[in-house]
Structure formats: C-alpha cells, structure tokens
Amino acid sequence: MLPEKSLAWGRSKSCIRELAAYGSARKSEIGEDKVFDFSLGNPSIPAPPCVTEALRELLSADPVQLHGYTPAGGLPSLRRAVAEDLNRRWGTAFTPELIYVTCGAAAGLAACMHGLLLPGEEALTFAPFFPEYTVFAEGAGGVLKAVPPTESFQPDFAAFEALLTEKTKLVLLNTPNNPSGVVLSAESLARLGELLRAAEQRYGHTVYLISDEPYRELVYDGAAVPCVPDFYDNTIVCYSFSKSLSLPGERIGYLAVSPRMADREDVYASLAGAARACGYVNAPSLMQRVVEKCLGQTADISVYKANRDLLYNGLRERGFRCVYPDGAFYLFVKSPEPDAKAFSERAKKHELLLVPSDDFGLPGYVRVAYCVSGEMIRRSMPAFEALAGEYGLLP
C-alpha cells in the first residue's frame, strides 16, 4: 500500500501544467504563432548580464571546489551577503545565522510547513493563493484554510478573525501575489500584525508569519513591497531568485528568520531539520556562487511593465473586468460566466490559454500570465475581442 496523499498528488496534474501541455500539443498542430499561451509563470526575459558574467568567471575557478558540497544551509559567504543585502534595503538586523539557502521558494515553503506544523495544526492563507500551498501544508500533516479577499483584493480581516483559532500555527502570505498581482498594503500588514499579536496573547502560543516573496522586485510604477518583518516579529521571509533573476530552473532561494523573533534559534534549527528530513540540503553550489555576485540586481523588468499595460488596457477596452496588478506578472480577469472552467474552455476555441482560478482558492476568474512576448499579446487581441463579443462585453 502506498501513501494515499502522495499517490493522489503524483497522479493529479495541476490545471496550469495540463493547460501548458495542451498548448504545446496545439502549437505543434497549428503552429507556434497561432496559439496564445498565457498559462505558465515562466519568466520570458533573459537572466541579466551579471549572471552570465558570474558563470564565466566561476567556470575558470577550481572545478572540484566549485561543484563540491557546501554546508547544508548554504555557503557562509552567501548567507552573510544575503543578510547584508536585506539590512541595506530594510534597515533590519539579519545575521548570517538566520539565513538558510534553499532550492527555490518551493523547498523553503515546504521546510517551513514541516518545521513549524504539528499534525492537525492549521495554516491560514489569503485567497487567491499559489495552489502548491495546499500540497506543502498537507504534506507536513497540517491543514490549509483560505481567507477570502475584499473587493480591492486586500485580506478580509473579519473573515480572517473568524478563521484565526487556537489551532492556527502559521499564516502564509504572498506579496506581490500570484495570481492577482496585488501588493499587500502597509495598512493591511499593520492590521495583520495587530491581529496576530492578539491571537498569540489569547492562545498562549506563537503564530508564525511566512512571507512568500518570489516577486518582491517585480513591482511597477514606483510600487514597493513593504518590509513584512517590520510589522510582525515572528516572521520568516521566503525568497526565490526564480523570477527576479529569471532563473526558475536553477532552484535557488533562501529563508530569512526575523532577528526579532524570540525563539529564532530554535525555529531556525527546526527549519534546518525539516529541510534535512526532506532532503532539501545544499542548494546548487554553482548557483549559490552566482546569486552571491548578483544580489540587488534583476532581469529587465520594464518588459513586464510594458506587457502589463498592454494587456490590462487591451482587455479593459474589450469589456473584461480585471484586478489592477501592481506587481508579479499575472492579470486576474473576472470570468464573464460563473464557471471559470467553462470560460477557459471557450477561450481555448480562440486559441487563448487562460488558467481557471478554481485551484487558486477563488473561483470565478482566470489567470493570464503576461511573462510572454509583447508581440504575442498584441497578436492575441483579436482573439480576446472575439471572445468578448461572444459574451456581449464589447462596449
């Protein structure tokens, strides 16, 4: 007999992957340029020159040392550099001992769930949310519950309070958000901090806050992601270089435990132990050295801003209702019919691949990933127009 949950997760494909697979098949059938594939959150712009330069330089170094094991939690020099980078940005007091280098945010989040949750304890998150959160929380024996958003896609705090109980061990937030592109405001974070401190008093145990920030640098028009640890002491920041440096296949990121967390040493040890138990030790050593040389730099995100404007304006002009995204590279579009899956199927008839939002914990929308070429967005407009026409949306 095999573990039921593992079997089910292994067998069920995410609807994003399924749509992307359909897109690949369709492209070979009718031609690459005939399919408007908005399914995947795979960066569409190259890694910045500092990545290639770092690789060139590193490849001339001693290969035995270069490709050798590093300490489980990462190279001391990288951990120091990350702590200094965060402190420079945020005026915080992170030390290298609080940084754990991970194989991307996925490994960091899974380590947090395994390192913090006892069986049956609850993790709260805010809808819409990255579907893998469910797998990470349940994989660690916990339960994931989702708080609905307000109309402006900030957390609904009345609903949050109703779900925040003695069983709540951690709260998981994602800003800028996949799939809505919304950046949590300082007001929302301040309110969240207040409610968590009150819950800790009430229940007599720590409630941890995990801030999942793989899109931290992908913000537009001067928007900025507030420093989450400023609002709540018991915070763990989960970061990834997948999107900021366009390195999603290289699997590199980090966890940063707040220097203001009272039990930070134990928590760090528990995260390290969980990562060890999951086999998530020693993130790729070549990439650890590359990101150390590229801290503070990003791929050319002006391309995403141009795409956002093109897509948002194009869809609004055609009568679609969209959440205005300040960051990430997703547009969250209201489905013109209640069933977003049916809408996504109908869009397919126009060769538009839009991900229905059901798996993001908030039905009734589709996610349109705009990490694609601007040229494809332009070419897709007649298809969006035809789709809007079918629903009578055209002004």
Ligand SMILES: Cc1ncc(COP(=O)(O)O)c(C=O)c1O
């Ligand atoms: C919100 C969110 N968290 C975590 C991840 C995982 O990122 P990584 O590639 O670093 O594992 C993703 C990937 O798309 C994401 O969108």
